[in-house]
Structure formats: C-alpha cells, structure tokens
Amino acid sequence: MITLYGTAHSRTHRVLWLLRELGLAFEHIPTDFVTRENRDPAFLAVNPNGRVPALVDGDITLWESLTINLYLSRRYGGEIxxxxxxxxxLAMQWSMWAAAELDKALFLAATNLRFFAAxxxxxxxxxxALRKLSRPFAVLDGWLTDRRYILGxxxxxxxxxxAAxxxxxxxxxxxxxxYPAMSQWLGGCLDRPAADDYLRLDFKLSRLPPENYIFMFL
Structure with a gap:
C-alpha cells in the first residue's frame, strides 16, 4: 500500500498528480506545514528533514517530490x-533542471504576487524573479519548438x-x-484532469506573515 504525506497546496501536489495519472490506490495523510504537522515526531520518523511530500511504498521510504515521481513511474509503468x-x-535531466533553474525563482515571484499580504x-x-526565469523559459521554449512534449x-x-x-x-x-511553445505545452499539461485539483485550490495563505512561507517550498 502506498502512503503519501503532505497537502495539495505544497509540492505534494506533484505526486498527487502522478498517482492519479497512474490510477494507483494510495492512502493520503494530509500533513500540513502551516500547522507544523511536518514537525511532529511521528512524521519526522518518516522524513527527518521535516519536509513534504514523503512517500512510503512497502519497504521503501522516499522524499523529494520529483524523485518520488521518477520512482513511481519507473516502478508502475504505463504510458507516462x-x-x-x-x-x-532525459526525464531525470529535465526534472533536475526544473528544480535547479525554475523552482526558487518561481517561488519568489509567487509569494510576492499571490501568497503574501499586499x-x-x-x-x-x-x-x-522574472529576470532569473527568462533564460530557463527560453531554453524550454526552444526545446519544445519542434516537439509536442519534452520526450517527443x-x-x-x-x-x-x-509542468508541476x-x-x-x-x-x-x-x-x-x-514563450509560445512553452506556453502552449504548459497549458495542455495543466489542463489534464489529474492536475486540476491543485489549480482550483482556494489559497488563503496571505493571513500568515512572510516568515511562515519558508515551510511551504524551501
């Protein structure tokens, strides 16, 4: 039985999306960074880093959302x-690239556009953030110019x-x-039914002071 820890308004949404794409049964334990459940000793026994998501699949325990997804797709197969x-x-390369080139700059933009109080x-x-993102956006746009998807x-x-x-x-x-090629590709990915729960979430996190957001993505 697969057990997933985390909430959809965190990087856990990446794993929720893949689990739904694969049609796998799983138990979801909504461990929330806002209420500091990720610092509970029971969760720290699963992931001593105190970060979400974490996944337990039989005798293997994994952290890091993109790594979890690479594992699940490799183990359970399917078209994805x-x-x-x-x-x-190549899947590993692009996953690591997204984490290194996109993640922090996107978070910096997001907190100051939506999550922080005005x-x-x-x-x-x-x-x-937009200056930092211009180069990787151009790289991805160029890669997708003659491809429908990243691998073909x-x-x-x-x-x-x-896309997550x-x-x-x-x-x-x-x-x-x-970045028209990237924009068209991203729209198609995010419009998939398995992805849309995160995009429909009502984010009401601006009631928190900025220092609380460190538990969301960093």
Whole structure:
C-alpha cells in the first residue's frame, strides 16, 4: 500500500498528480506545514528533514517530490513512464533542471504576487524573479519548438515534473506570452484532469506573515 504525506497546496501536489495519472490506490495523510504537522515526531520518523511530500511504498521510504515521481513511474509503468535508458536519463535531466533553474525563482515571484499580504509584497523581487526565469523559459521554449512534449510525441513523467513546477505560472498569472511553445505545452499539461485539483485550490495563505512561507517550498 502506498502512503503519501503532505497537502495539495505544497509540492505534494506533484505526486498527487502522478498517482492519479497512474490510477494507483494510495492512502493520503494530509500533513500540513502551516500547522507544523511536518514537525511532529511521528512524521519526522518518516522524513527527518521535516519536509513534504514523503512517500512510503512497502519497504521503501522516499522524499523529494520529483524523485518520488521518477520512482513511481519507473516502478508502475504505463504510458507516462520513460521508455528505456535514454528516455529515463532525459526525464531525470529535465526534472533536475526544473528544480535547479525554475523552482526558487518561481517561488519568489509567487509569494510576492499571490501568497503574501499586499503590504508584504515586493515588486523588486518579482522583477528579479522574472529576470532569473527568462533564460530557463527560453531554453524550454526552444526545446519544445519542434516537439509536442519534452520526450517527443507523448506525455510522460518528464512533462509532469516540469509542468508541476511551472504550475505557479498559472496560479500567479506570470507573463509567458514571449514563450509560445512553452506556453502552449504548459497549458495542455495543466489542463489534464489529474492536475486540476491543485489549480482550483482556494489559497488563503496571505493571513500568515512572510516568515511562515519558508515551510511551504524551501
């Protein structure tokens, strides 16, 4: 039995999306960073880092959302899984790229566009984030210019992992018009039925001071 810890308004949504794509049965324990459930000793026994998501599948326990997704797609297969060594390597490459090149800058933009109360927002941080994102956005747009999906002609875990990181683009209304191939691809990924629960969440986190958001993504 698969057990997933975390809430949908965190990086856990990435794993929830994949589990639904795969049609796998799982137990979901909504461990919330806002109420500090991720610091409970019972959860720390699962993930001593105190981060969500965490996943237990039989005798294996995993942290890190994108790694969890690579594991699940490899173990349980289906159309979403990478096929063969080359595709698996590319899926890993793009997942690591999304974490390294997109994640922190997107979070900086998102907190200052949506999650922080208006008085705590810093437009300079938004401008900085957009400058940082311009290069990886151009890289992904160029890659997708003559491809429907990241690995070619079908939706795979590579698309899901990268699009899940980029879901903050839609949530916060970041401008992506200069990147038409990326924009079209991202829209198609986020419109998949298995993804839309996160995008329909009513985020009411601005009641919290900025320092609380460290538990959400970092």
């Amino acid at each position: 899984a990478a096929r063969g060594f080359v595709e698996e390597t 008085a705590d927002r810093n437009p300079d941080d938004v401008a900085l 002609d079908r939706f795979t875990v590579a698309d899901l992992n990268v 990181v980029l879901s903050l683009v839609r949530l916060c209304g970041l401008p992506v018009e200069p």
